[in-house]
Amino acid sequence: MTEISEQLLAGDRRILSRVISQLERGAPEAAQVLKAIDHHTGGAYTVGITGPPGAGKSTMVDRLTQLLRQEGLKVGIIGVDPTSPFTGGAILGDRIRMQRHYLDDGVFIRSVATRGHTGGVPRIVKGMVRLLDAWGTDVVLVETVGVGQSELGIMEVADTVLVTMMPESGDAIQTLKAGIMEIADIYVVNKSDRDGADQMAAAIRANLGLDSSHRDWDPPILKTQALSGEGMEALWSKVQEHRDYLASSAKLVELRAQRRKQEFLEAVEEEVGRRLKALVEGDPTLIAMLEKVAGKEAEPFSSAIDFLAKFNGPTGLLGSLFTKED
Amino acid sequence: MTEISEQLLAGDRRILSRVISQLERGAPEAAQVLKAIDHHTGGAYTVGITGPPGAGKSTMVDRLTQLLRQEGLKVGIIGVDPTSPFTGGAILGDRIRMQRHYLDDGVFIRSVATRGHTGGVPRIVKGMVRLLDAWGTDVVLVETVGVGQSELGIMEVADTVLVTMMPESGDAIQTLKAGIMEIADIYVVNKSDRDGADQMAAAIRANLGLDSSHRDWDPPILKTQALSGEGMEALWSKVQEHRDYLASSAKLVELRAQRRKQEFLEAVEEEVGRRLKALVEGDPTLIAMLEKVAGKEAEPFSSAIDFLAKFNGPTGLLGSLFTKED
Numbered sequence: 001m002t003e004i005s006e007q008l009l010a011g012d013r014r015i016l017s018r019v020i021s022q023l024e025r026g027a028p029e030a031a032q033v034l035k036a037i038d039h040h041t042g043g044a045y046t047v048g049i050t051g052p053p054g055a056g057k058s059t060m061v062d063r064l065t066q067l068l069r070q071e072g073l074k075v076g077i078i079g080v081d082p083t084s085p086f087t088g089g090a091i092l093g094d095r096i097r098m099q100r101h102y103l104d105d106g107v108f109i110r111s112v113a114t115r116g117h118t119g120g121v122p123r124i125v126k127g128m129v130r131l132l133d134a135w136g137t138d139v140v141l142v143e144t145v146g147v148g149q150s151e152l153g154i155m156e157v158a159d160t161v162l163v164t165m166m167p168e169s170g171d172a173i174q175t176l177k178a179g180i181m182e183i184a185d186i187y188v189v190n191k192s193d194r195d196g197a198d199q200m201a202a203a204i205r206a207n208l209g210l211d212s213s214h215r216d217w218d219p220p221i222l223k224t225q226a227l228s229g230e231g232m233e234a235l236w237s238k239v240q241e242h243r244d245y246l247a248s249s250a251k252l253v254e255l256r257a258q259r260r261k262q263e264f265l266e267a268v269e270e271e272v273g274r275r276l277k278a279l280v281e282g283d284p285t286l287i288a289m290l291e292k293v294a295g296k297e298a299e300p301f302s303s304a305i306d307f308l309a310k311f312n313g314p315t316g317l318l319g320s321l322f323t324k325e326d
Numbered sequence: 327m328t329e330i331s332e333q334l335l336a337g338d339r340r341i342l343s344r345v346i347s348q349l350e351r352g353a354p355e356a357a358q359v360l361k362a363i364d365h366h367t368g369g370a371y372t373v374g375i376t377g378p379p380g381a382g383k384s385t386m387v388d389r390l391t392q393l394l395r396q397e398g399l400k401v402g403i404i405g406v407d408p409t410s411p412f413t414g415g416a417i418l419g420d421r422i423r424m425q426r427h428y429l430d431d432g433v434f435i436r437s438v439a440t441r442g443h444t445g446g447v448p449r450i451v452k453g454m455v456r457l458l459d460a461w462g463t464d465v466v467l468v469e470t471v472g473v474g475q476s477e478l479g480i481m482e483v484a485d486t487v488l489v490t491m492m493p494e495s496g497d498a499i500q501t502l503k504a505g506i507m508e509i510a511d512i513y514v515v516n517k518s519d520r521d522g523a524d525q526m527a528a529a530i531r532a533n534l535g536l537d538s539s540h541r542d543w544d545p546p547i548l549k550t551q552a553l554s555g556e557g558m559e560a561l562w563s564k565v566q567e568h569r570d571y572l573a574s575s576a577k578l579v580e581l582r583a584q585r586r587k588q589e590f591l592e593a594v595e596e597e598v599g600r601r602l603k604a605l606v607e608g609d610p611t612l613i614a615m616l617e618k619v620a621g622k623e624a625e626p627f628s629s630a631i632d633f634l635a636k637f638n639g640p641t642g643l644l645g646s647l648f649t650k651e652d
Contacts, residue, residue, distance in 0.1 A: 032628065034626075034627050034628055038622060126626070257620035258620070260619050260620050261619055261620050261626075263619075264616060264627075264629055264633075265606065267627050267631070268633060268634060269595075269599045269602060271630060271631065271634055272598050272602075272634070273598075276591065276594060276595060276598075277591075280591065293586050293590045294584070294587050295583065296364060296365065296368075296586075299357075299360050299364040300452070300453075300589040300590040300593060301357050301360050301590075302357035302360055302361040303590055304590050305354065305593070305597065308594060
C-alpha cells in the first residue's frame with residue numbers, strides 16, 4: 001500500500017483529484033493506485049442518468065445530489081461530455097447549475113470528454129468510479145448525453161440506469177426505436193407538468209409491453225419535475241428498490257464481475273491503439289507505408305492486413321507494441 | 327486483376343452486393359478486391375447527411391436520389407443505423423420510403439449497423455464507398471443518425487457534410503453546443519414551412535459567427551421542405567459548389583489522402599481487437615486471467631498493462647495476434 005493510496009482511502013480530496021488526472025493521462029501511477037485500492041472498493045453504488053438532450057438530466061443530477069447530501073451521503077458526479085473535434089475540450093453546458101455543489105466537501109464533480117469518434121462512455125470512467133469508491137463515496141452519479149448508440153456504454157458502468165425523457169419530445173419514437181429504451185432499469189418522464197406526459201408514459205409502457213417475459217425486474221415509469229423537486233424522493237426510493245433487487249438476487253455481483261472482464265479487455269485494446277499511435281509518430285517504416293497508402297500506391301485495408309502479418313515478433317515493428325514502456 | 331474485380335468494375339450488381347457482405351464479415355477476399363480496384367476509384371463523390379432524429383434525413387436522401395437519377399447519375403446509399411445491444415440488427419426505420427429506389431438498377435442501397443458501443447461510422451463504410459465507386463457510382467449518400475459524438479465520423483467519409491435540423495427542435499441549442507455544427511459544410515433547416523425556421527437559421531448563423539475567421543468556405547444555411555421537394559435543387563447546387571471549391575483548392579485530394587491513412591490505422595486497431603477477442607475464447611491462460619479479474623483477485627487496468635508487458639514476442643500469447651490467419 002503506497003502513501004498515495006492510503007491518503008485516498010483516508011478521504012483526501014486533492015489526492016483523489018490528482019490520481020483521476022493521472023488516470024486520464026494514462027499514467028502508470030494510476031494503475032498502481034487502482035491495484036492497491038481494489039480490495040477496498042465495492043461500497044459505492046453507481047447510478048447512470050441518460051436520455052436525449054433537453055430532458056433535464058443535469059437538473060436531475062443536481063436534485064438527486066441535494067437529496068443524497070441531506071441523508072448525509074457522500075456523492076461523486078461524473079459528467080460524460082461530447083467533445084468537439086476542433087476544440088478538444090469538454091463542454092460543461094448546463095452543469096453551471098451544479099456549481100453550488102462544488103463548494104460541498106461531500107461532493108466530488110468531474111467531467112470526462114468522450115474522445116475520438118468512439119462516443120460512448122470512456123473506459124477510464126470505470127476506474128474513476130473505483131477511485132471515488134475508495135475515497136468513500138456512497139453514490140456515484142454518471143450522466144451521459146446523447147441519443148442512439150453513444151450512451152449504451154452506461155450499462156457497463158452503472159448499477160442502475162435511469163433513462164430520462166420529456167413529454168413533448170418529437171424524437172421520442174425515434175429514441176424508442178433506437179434501442180436506447182432497452183437499457184433502462186427505471187424510466188423517468190421529466191418535466192411532467194408539460195402537455196403529453198401521460199401519453200409519453202403510455203408510449204414507453206406500450207414499447208415495454210412488447211417483450212417483458214424475460215425480465216425479472218419490470219422497469220417502472222416515474223413522472224418527475226426535477227426543477228421543482230417533485231417526484232425526486234419517489235425516484236430515489238425506486239433506485240434503492242432496484243439496488244435491493246440486484247443485491248438479493250446476486251445479480252449485482254455477477255454484473256460487476258462481467259464489467260471487470262470487459263474493462264480488462266478494453267484496456268488491452270486501447271493500450272495497443274495508444275502504442276500504435278506512438279509508433280506512427282516515430283517509426284520511419286510505418287511513416288513510409290502510410291505515405292504509400294495516402295498516395296494510392298497501397299490500398300488501406302489490405303495494407304493493414306499485410307502489415308499485421310509482416311511486422312511480427314519481438315524484433316519486428318509490432319513486437320515493440322508489447323514491450324513495457326518506461 | 328481477379329475475375330470478381332473485373333465483374334465489379336463492369337457494373338455487376340450481384341458481385342457488388344457479395345463483396346460488401348464479405349467486407350462486413352471481415353473476409354480476406356474483400357481485402358483482395360479492394361486492392362485490385364483501388365486504382366479505378368476516386369470518381370464517386372460522397373455526401374454525408376446527418377443531424378438529430380426527426381429532422382427528415384431519410385426523406386432528404388430519398389429526394390436527392392430522385393434528383394440525381396433524373397440527371398442520369400448512378401447513386402449509392404449507405405444508411406448507418408444504431409444497433410440495439412439486444413437484437414443485434416439494424417433498424418431500417420424511416421427507410422421504408424426508400425423502397426421505390428430498390429427497384430432502380432441505378433441505385434444501390436445498403437444499411438450498416440454501428441456495432442458494439444463505439445457508435446460513429448464503422449470503418450467498413452470507407453471500403454463500401456470505394457466498392458460503390460468501382461461499380462460506377464457517381465454519388466454516394468451516407469446517412470447517419472444521432473446527436474452528440476456519434477456522427478462526427480461522417481467527416482471521415484464524406485466529401486461534403488450536410489447537417490440537417492428542423493425548426494421547432496427544442497434540442498437545437500444543445501446540438502449547437504455539442505459541437506456537431508462544426509462539422510457541417512452546408513446547414514439545412516428542413517421542414518421549413520413550420521414555425522421557427524427563420525429563428526433556427528438565425529441561431530445557426532449566430533453560432534457560426536463566433537469563429538469564422540479561419541474558414542475559406544463559409545457554410546451556407548439553406549431552407550428545404552424535403553417532403554414536397556422544395557429547395558432540393560438549390561441544395562444540390564450548393565453541394566456541387568462545395569465540390570468545386572474542394573477540387574479547385576486541392577483540398578479534396580488532401581482530404582482523401584488523410585482519410586486513407588486514418589483508415590489504415592483503424593483497420594490495424596480493429597484487427598488487433600478482433601484477434602484479441604478470438605484469443606479470449608480459446609486461450610486457457612487468458613481465460614484464467616479474466617476469471618481472476620472478475621473475482622477481484624486482480625485489478626482490471628493494472629492487469630491489462632501487466633498482460634501486455636508479460637505475454638510478449640512470437641512465442642508468447644500476444645505474438646499470435648500478429649501472425650497471419652488462414
